[in-house]
Amino acid sequence: DVKVTQSSRYLVKRTGEKVFLECVQDMDHENMFWYRQDPGLGLRLIYFSYDVKMKEKGDIPEGYSVSREKKERFSLILESASTNQTSMYLCASSLIGPLGAGGTQYFGPGTRLLVL
Amino acid sequence: DQQVKQNSPSLSVQEGRISILNCDYTNSMFDYFLWYKKYPAEGPTFLISISSIKDKNEDGRFTVFLNKSAKHLSLHIVPSQPGDSAVYFCAASPSGSARQLTFGSGTQLTVLP
Numbered sequence: 001d002v003k004v005t006q007s008s009r010y011l012v013k014r015t016g017e018k019v020f021l022e023c024v025q026d027m028d029h030e031n032m033f034w035y036r037q038d039p040g041l042g043l044r045l046i047y048f049s050y051d052v053k054m055k056e057k058g059d060i061p062e063g064y065s066v067s068r069e070k071k072e073r074f075s076l077i078l079e080s081a082s083t084n085q086t087s088m089y090l091c092a093s094s095l096i097g098p099l100g101a102g103g104t105q106y107f108g109p110g111t112r113l114l115v116l
Numbered sequence: 117d118q119q120v121k122q123n124s125p126s127l128s129v130q131e132g133r134i135s136i137l138n139c140d141y142t143n144s145m146f147d148y149f150l151w152y153k154k155y156p157a158e159g160p161t162f163l164i165s166i167s168s169i170k171d172k173n174e175d176g177r178f179t180v181f182l183n184k185s186a187k188h189l190s191l192h193i194v195p196s197q198p199g200d201s202a203v204y205f206c207a208a209s210p211s212g213s214a215r216q217l218t219f220g221s222g223t224q225l226t227v228l229p
Contacts, residue, residue: 042205042221090159107159
């Protein structure tokens, strides 16, 4: 059973703070993703990584950075949190390979971040 | 510019009846489509998928139909159960990519007992 865990379920931060969101998966998946979910906008891809130390920008990378030092761990960093980064953050992982065999993404439970 | 659109933000259905959730896409490069279900305070869970070489895929009560010429897919749930009440997201991936998914905005399904 695939397990994706996120370090916090709820987080409250002040504007300007540096925020770290951690994600760990236990299935040896190559790909990892960070999304944010906002009402009426669905899930929007922030960054993804297909290998250790590799990262690629998604659709909305501004204001975020990521780190992948180990295969199982993918961190999202808000360098200087702002109120418009209040959102639900979701981490996901997937295997590399043909989508029919394993491109399905498995999600963590999410972190609800409030920036005051 | 949304490449994957779910035009109905909400849908209410009576228990036992059919639920039909719709999704439209604009990118001709998409050739793999997935449906996810999301309960409040949980991450999305994979439900069913379909490749563009098929026009139908069935898994128990869930069937996904793909109309490539219309760039339209739909998820049918028969019979609907109260436990199916959740937000349903449609997602699509382009040819050759095993990585990025583009998601729709979601449809809140409520199944009334």
